[in-house]
Amino acid sequence: MDADSGSAPGGGGLLLRGWLAGVVVAALVQGAAVWLASWPAFDGRFAGPDAHMRLLRILECAGDGCPGGVFPRSNAPFGEVLHWPHLLDWLILALAAPLRIWSSWSEAVVTAGYLVGPVLEMAALAVALLGARVLVARPAWAFAAVFLATQFWVAWAFAPARPDHHGLQALFFLAAVTSAARLLAGPPSRSVEAWVGASVAGGLWVSVEGLVTVTVPLLVLGLRWLVSGDREWAWSNTRVVLWASVVLGVAVVFDPPEAGRLAVVYDRVSVAHMAMMVGATVLWAGLARLQLRGGIPGRTAAVLLGLALTGALLAWLFPGLPRGPLTDVDPRIIPIWLLTVAEYVPLLARPNPSALIQGLAPVLLALPVAALGVVRGDDGRRWAWGLVAGCLVWFSVLGLVHGSRWAYYIQSVLPLAYCGLLDLLLRWASGVTGAMWRAAAQVGVA
Numbered sequence: 001m002d003a004d005s006g007s008a009p010g011g012g013g014l015l016l017r018g019w020l021a022g023v024v025v026a027a028l029v030q031g032a033a034v035w036l037a038s039w040p041a042f043d044g045r046f047a048g049p050d051a052h053m054r055l056l057r058i059l060e061c062a063g064d065g066c067p068g069g070v071f072p073r074s075n076a077p078f079g080e081v082l083h084w085p086h087l088l089d090w091l092i093l094a095l096a097a098p099l100r101i102w103s104s105w106s107e108a109v110v111t112a113g114y115l116v117g118p119v120l121e122m123a124a125l126a127v128a129l130l131g132a133r134v135l136v137a138r139p140a141w142a143f144a145a146v147f148l149a150t151q152f153w154v155a156w157a158f159a160p161a162r163p164d165h166h167g168l169q170a171l172f173f174l175a176a177v178t179s180a181a182r183l184l185a186g187p188p189s190r191s192v193e194a195w196v197g198a199s200v201a202g203g204l205w206v207s208v209e210g211l212v213t214v215t216v217p218l219l220v221l222g223l224r225w226l227v228s229g230d231r232e233w234a235w236s237n238t239r240v241v242l243w244a245s246v247v248l249g250v251a252v253v254f255d256p257p258e259a260g261r262l263a264v265v266y267d268r269v270s271v272a273h274m275a276m277m278v279g280a281t282v283l284w285a286g287l288a289r290l291q292l293r294g295g296i297p298g299r300t301a302a303v304l305l306g307l308a309l310t311g312a313l314l315a316w317l318f319p320g321l322p323r324g325p326l327t328d329v330d331p332r333i334i335p336i337w338l339l340t341v342a343e344y345v346p347l348l349a350r351p352n353p354s355a356l357i358q359g360l361a362p363v364l365l366a367l368p369v370a371a372l373g374v375v376r377g378d379d380g381r382r383w384a385w386g387l388v389a390g391c392l393v394w395f396s397v398l399g400l401v402h403g404s405r406w407a408y409y410i411q412s413v414l415p416l417a418y419c420g421l422l423d424l425l426l427r428w429a430s431g432v433t434g435a436m437w438r439a440a441a442q443v444g445v446a
Contacts, residue, residue, distance in 0.1 A: 014138060014139065014142050015126075015129055015130075015133070015142070017142065018129050018141075018142035018143065018144065018145050018146070019122075019125055019126050019129055019145050021142075021143075021145060021146050022125035022128075022129070022144075022145020022146050022148065022149050023122055023125060023145070023149075025145075025146050025149040025150060026118070026121055026122070026125065026145075026149035026155070026158075029149055029150060029155050030118065030155060030158075030159065030160065033155065033159065034160075039159055039160075039161055040160070040161035041114060041159075041160040041161055042111075042114050042160065044110075045161065046113065046161050046162070046163065047159065047161040047162050048162070048164070050164040050165075051113070051161065051162055051163050051164050053071075053074065053082065054084070054088065054089070054092075054113070054163050054164055055092075055109060055110060055113045055163060056071075056073055057071055057082055057084075057089065058089050058092060058093065058109055059105075059106055059109055060072070060073065062089075062093070068081070068258065069081045069082070069258030081258050083257070083258070083265065083267050083268045084165065084268065085205055085206065085207075085251065085255050085268055085269055086255050087168070087202075087205055087206055087251075087255060088116070088163070088164075088165055088168050088206065091116060091168070092109065092112045092113055092116050092163060093109070093112070095112035095115050095116055095119065096108040096109045096111070096112035099111055099112060112163075113163035114160040114161070114163070115160070116163050116167070117157075117158040117159050117160050117161075117162050117163065117167050118158060118160060120158055120167040120168055120170075120171050121149075121154075121155075121158035121167070123171055124148065124154075124158070124170065124171045124174055124412075125144075125145035125148055125149065126145070127171065127174050127175050127178055128144040128145055128147075128148045128174060128178070128415050128416070129141065129142070129144045129145050130178055130182070131144070131174070131177065131178025131179075131181055131182070131416055132144035132415065132416055132419040134178070134181050134182045134185045134381070134384060135181065135185075135373065135381060135384055135385065135388070135416055135419065135420060136419045136420050136422075136423040137423060139426070140419045140420070140422040140423035140426060141419050141423075143415075143418070143419055143422055144415045144416065144418075144419050145415075147414065147415035147418045147419065148412070148415040151411035151412075151414060151415070152358065152411070153358075153359075153407075153408045153411045154170065154408075154411050154412060157170045157408065158170070165206050165207050166408075168206050169203060169206045169207050169209065169210065169213070170408075170409070170412055172199050172200075172202040172203035172206060172210070173199075173203055173210075173213045173214075173409060173412060174412045174413075175195070175199035175202070176196060176199035176200050176203060176213070176214055176217050177216075177217055177387065177388075177391060177412070177413060178416075179192055179195040179196045179199055180196050180217035180220065180221060180387055181384035181387050181388070181416075182195075182384075183196055183221070183236070183240075184220065184221065184224060184380060184381075184383040184384045184386075184387060185380040185381045185383070185384040186380055188232055188233065188235070188236035190239065193236055193239045193240050193243065194239075194243050196217065196221075196240045196243070197239070197240045197241065197242065197243025197244040197245075197246075197247065198243055198244070198247050200214045200217065200218065200240070200241075200244045201243070201244040201245075201246075201247030201248045201251070201277070202247065204244075204248060204251075204269055204273055205247070205248065205251040205255070205269050207268075208266070208267065208268060208269065208273065208324075208325045209325075211273075211324070212398070212406070213409060215394065216387065216390045216391050216394050217387060218237075218240075218241075218280075219390070220383065220386060220387045220390055221233075221236075221237050221240065222237060222303070224383050225237060225287075225299075226296060226299050226300065226303065227296065229292070229295070229296075229299060231288055234284055234287050234288035235284075235288045237284045238281060238284040238285045238288055241277050241280040241281045241284060242281045244277045244280075245274060245277040245278045245280075245281055248269060248273060248274040248277055249274055251269050251274075252269065252270065252271055252274050255269070256270075257270050264318055264320075265328075266318075266320045266321060266323070266324065266325050266327045266328065267325040267326075267327075267328070268325075272314075272317075272318040272320075272321050275314060275317065275318065276314055276321065279310045279313065279314055280310070282310070283306045283307070283310050286306065287299075287302060287303065287306065290302065342355075342404065343403060343404055343405035343408075344403045344404075344405065345403065345404060346399070346400060346401050346402060346403060346404060347359055347360065347399050347400050347404045347407060348400050348401065350404060355404055355407075359399055359404065359407035359408075359410065360396055360399065360400070360407065360410070362410070362411070362414055363392050363396050363410060365417075365421070366392055366413075366414050366417035366418065366421075367389060367392050367393070367417070369417045369418075369420045369421045369424070370385050370386075370388045370389035370392060370416075370417050370420065371385075371389055372420070372424075373385030373388070373389075373420055374386050374389060385420075388413055388416050388417060391409070391410075391413045392410060392413065392414075392417070395407060395409045395410045396410060
């Protein structure tokens with residue numbers, strides 16, 4: 001499964017055609033869902049309370065209409081502070097701005113709420129193509145956008161009726177995986193490192209569930225150094241987490257918690273999460289400077305010691321950080337609230353097996369393809385395919401035992417494996433066809 005270099009003649013045209021095909025298929029899938037499954041779209045309805053709350057916050061709180069961040073329409077008459085970051089709000093406002101030419105403020109915001117999901121999906125289609133081009137040769141990688149557009153849970157994340165954080169979170173996750181794959185497949189690149197760091201930080205900015213989604217890309221990048229011992233990879237990882245620290249710093253300055261820029265909260269991005277990336281930057285910079293001996297065991301010991309010291313310092317400064325975003329939630333609320341929401345119920349505990357089949361059955365096809373890429377790829381692409389395989393395993397396990405919502409991320413990386421499978425089929429068909437032509441030629445000569 002050789003990758004396309006990206007510089008071959010016609011590569012840009014193939015990328016555009018692949019993206020346009022993905023857009024057409026995405027439009028057909030979303031249209032069919034609206035027509036056949038009655039998904040809301042441009043009819044005044046939205047899916048779930050989060051979407052309504054998001055748009056109402058924009059309409060009522062833009063321009064400091066909610067002093068202290070207190071949203072009066074929720075938990076009336078006392079109000080409620082919505083801890084969601086404002087990155088998605090700003091994107092919706094940007095889409096609404098040109099619509100003000102012919103519509104009112106509220107109409108423009110509501111229309112932008114319907115548009116934001118499809119706009120993010122079109123960006124995700126392009127990201128999937130760029131990631132697949134790193135892993136497989138043409139023309140197989142050109143189908144990545146089509147494969148992504150046909151994934152049900154991906155379509156639901158980007159549905160017009162869902163102006164919530166899930167679509168933006170999925171886009172940042174896919175960008176982090178594909179840019180990390182590109183970094184792993186080739187020599188360290190400063191521009192790709194910036195993309196990886198910004199994507200990792202973007203996922204954390206949108207939602208702290210990004211702490212889970214970025215684990216695999218950062219872990220595989222670390223393993224690349226651990227196995228090779230090349231100091232340049234240690235410096236590369238330093239620059240990745242440095243970029244993540246910078247972007248999270250921007251988030252804390254321009255989109256701080258309602259209590260202030262220095263407020264420590266754990267259910268949304270704050271100085272605690274920025275400090276975590278700063279600690280990772282210091283750790284990697286230290287590892288890059290050390291002249292470590294003893295091969296892989298020596299490097300492993302150094303990493304474990306550094307992680308222990310960094311983790312202990314962060315836990316002392318931010319005691320709630322190890323417990324995650326539910327630190328300040330009363331434990332009595334969790335079984336009443338979270339465990340009654342379908343996406344928080346593990347796939348193994350769901351009464352209907354359809355979610356288990358839909359979520360994990362494709363992994364049985366995709367994981368062997370990724371494993372074959374690990375075995376047959378060259379050094380760089382072997383690591384990139386290892387990243388794909390790691391994502392499939394990581395989110396399958398989380399979906400089975402922790403919450404079915406983690407299985408949604410599987411469908412974001414499935415298109416990469418499907419492109420690998422298509423590449424194998426095309427190579428096999430080419431070999432069979434070539435053999436048939438050779439046999440026919442020999443018969444003709446005889």
